[in-house]
Amino acid sequence: xxxxxxxxxxxxxxxxxxxxxxxxxxxxxxxxxxxxxxxxxxxxxxxxxxxxxxxxxxxxxxxxxxxxxxxxx
Numbered sequence: 001x002x003x004x005x006x007x008x009x010x011x012x013x014x015x016x017x018x019x020x021x022x023x024x025x026x027x028x029x030x031x032x033x034x035x036x037x038x039x040x041x042x043x044x045x046x047x048x049x050x051x052x053x054x055x056x057x058x059x060x061x062x063x064x065x066x067x068x069x070x071x072x073x
Contacts, residue, residue, distance in 0.1 A: 017071075024070060029063035036062060 036058035043052050053061070 021067060021071060025063050025067045028066050029059055032059040032062040032066075035059075 033055060037055035040052070040055040040058060044050070
């Protein structure tokens with residue numbers, strides 16, 4: 001027979017970690033939006049082109065870059 005209790009406990013632990021990851025990701029994303037907006041305006045002025053990532057895309061990428069670093073420590 002297969003031991004189902006062990007895999008169930010592992011799944012429950014992983015679920016709570018993903019909720020924690022989502023919370024941290026959201027907080028970092030919200031905090032990164034103003035900085036990304038300022039950098040976006042600077043890049044618009046510098047390149048004079050709209051073919052660059054917008055402020056939300058930049059904030060999303062920054063949060064996606066920072067959050068795994070927090071969880072790897």
